Amino acid sequence: MQTDSVMNVNENKRQRGRPRGFVLDAAVEVGQHLFHEHGYENVSVAALTEAIGITPPSFYAAFGSKAAFFKDTLRLYSATVVPLDRFLVQGIAPTTALCDMLRAAARAYAAHPQRRGCLILEHAKAGTTDWGIAAAQIARENRERVRVFLEGSDSDAPERIADYVSTTMLGLSAAAREGWNEARLLAVAETAAEALTYCEAHARGPVPS
Amino acid sequence: MQTDSVMNVNENKRQRGRPRGFVLDAAVEVGQHLFHEHGYENVSVAALTEAIGITPPSFYAAFGSKAAFFKDTLRLYSATVVPLDRFLVQGIAPTTALCDMLRAAARAYAAHPQRRGCLILEHAKAGTTDWGIAAAQIARENRERVRVFLEGSDSDAPERIADYVSTTMLGLSAAAREGWNEARLLAVAETAAEALTYCEAHARGPVPS
């Protein structure tokens, strides 16, 4: 069951029959917000359809299933909210890029009082369900992009640094969900940033022990 | 509905009527393992009672509700698995204590292939449910103990350091649940430990910028 939303605006393809009474991408965004605020399991199809303004059969005709719809919201989120490529541009010093990314994450995770943390990371733990697997997949891909970026730069121990940054973002997301405000998250990001700059210096010279 | 489990072995109080056919603390431990492996919402009362070897009425007579039983498992967990006082002993250098704690967390969170991460931290996000509030409460208390320990030592910026350590442990727990092995978690803990030692040095002298 393919949907034509998210970066795939091939609507107005064949317009026979009654036209759809709602906008796909708008519905996906509504669902993204609900999933982000309450979590996949705590959002019922009834809640989704009511928020969108449609009924369950329309929902299933358009998106196939609740899990498929959730994957659509994941795609929308990773395409719009977490623009990794904005930070991982070749030529920039890896430490600078990662520090900027951590600061941006801290800000983004506390930006909206509802919808705290990262939609993807917060759903990447239910590794057994299909929707959890989808989230974990995206998380792994993003992690990989960080590692590749570090290998492209002359960074030493790219895996170790990538893992450290990933863990920090996981922690920032969880802390955001527990209600920490932007200042606290930013302070943590700043501390982690100092760790990264220290690692870089540490790699070039010997440890001052 | 009070239960007399967990550090509260006042059984053999009044022995009138039919004696209980199972051991309270053993049941709590079984529940702790199930909750840790699958998460609160994914463990039904039916699964709990079957694993314990009793039927629902016995369960509710002994523990009151699923949420109350979960709180019992939380108490057992924080009293046995995460011995904070082992690390936060006055007199030890704060950096040493925190680094040891991070390393111990990394090891503990990956120790059992099932039951990855921290039972408390992984349940502290559902802030609206009563069981989630209970977990978040314990997490907050532990965080407070770290802060008090740092204030007791001559550490500067105790809140900032405590927040950084808390976030790192949140990240380690989440990474453990995503399947990272002990080596990866330990490497992250080691990087964070370097950050802490750097912070300490940084506080005493100016930044080498």
Add this chain to the structure above:
DNA sequence: TATTTCACTTAATGGTCGCTATACAAATAT
């Protein structure tokens, strides 16, 4: 206008959930 093609509406399906009313079994108290 007649037909086709799709979306929409109504209403319900089977399943699982946390929880419990009722009845029975096993121990102590008298």
Add this chain to the structure above:
DNA sequence: ATATTTGTATAGCGACCATTAAGTGAAATA
């Protein structure tokens, strides 16, 4: 012995879940 107290077992409650079968409404094609 009987009465009382307490745990266990059977069976089922109502609520909610994701999903859908069947029929109706609306637009484009012929």
